[in-house]
Amino acid sequence: MKKLIIINGPNLNLLGKREPNIYGSLSFTEFLDQIQSKYPSATIQHFQSNIEGELIDKLQEVGFSYDGIILNAAAYTHTSIGIGDAVKAIETPVVEVHISNTFGREEFRHQSYVSPNAKGIILGFGLQSYELAIQSFL
Ligand code: DQA
Numbered sequence: 854m855k856k857l858i859i860i861n862g863p864n865l866n867l868l869g870k871r872e873p874n875i876y877g878s879l880s881f882t883e884f885l886d887q888i889q890s891k892y893p894s895a896t897i898q899h900f901q902s903n904i905e906g907e908l909i910d911k912l913q914e915v916g917f918s919y920d921g922i923i924l925n926a927a928a929y930t931h932t933s934i935g936i937g938d939a940v941k942a943i944e945t946p947v948v949e950v951h952i953s954n955t956f957g958r959e960e961f962r963h964q965s966y967v968s969p970n971a972k973g974i975i976l977g978f979g980l981q982s983y984e985l986a987i988q989s990f991l
Pocket of ligand 1: 863864865925926927928929930950951952953954955962
C-alpha cells in the first residue's frame with residue numbers, strides 16, 4: 854500500500870467556488886472521494902492550509918516516511934523560499950502540481966521555488982493534474 858499525501862496551499866480550500874472558469878466547479882472533497890475510490894492500492898491523505906509555516910511543518914512531518922507528496926503550494930509556489938527549502942530538505946519525492954497552466958498566466962506565476970527540487974511537475978490539466986501525479990507514484 855503506497856502512502857501518498859496531497860498538500861494544498863492557500864485559497865485551495867475554496868475550490869469549486871473560486872474563479873470556476875480557471876479552477877473548475879468541483880470541490881476538492883468531492884474530487885478526493887472520487888480519486889480515493891479509484892486508487893484503492895494507495896492511501897491518499899489530504900492537507901490544506903492557508904499558512905506558509907503549516908505547509909512547511911506538514912512537509913517535514915511526512916517527508917521522511919511517506920512514499921510520495923503531491924504539492925500544490927498555490928501562490929506560495931512563487932514566493933516561498935521556506936517551502937522550496939523544505940522540499941529540498943526532505944527525502945520523500947515531491948511532485949509539483951498546478952490546476953492551471955501557470956506559464957500561460959501572469960509573469961509572476963512563471964517563477965517556482967518548488968520546481969528545482971521537485972521530482973516532476975504537472976500543470977494545466979485542471980484537477981486531473983493531481984490524478985496524473987498520483988499515477989506517477991503507482
Ligand atoms: C495554482 C496557480 C497559482 O499561481 C495560484 O496562486 C493558485 C493556484 C494552480 O493550481 O493553478 O492559487 O497553484
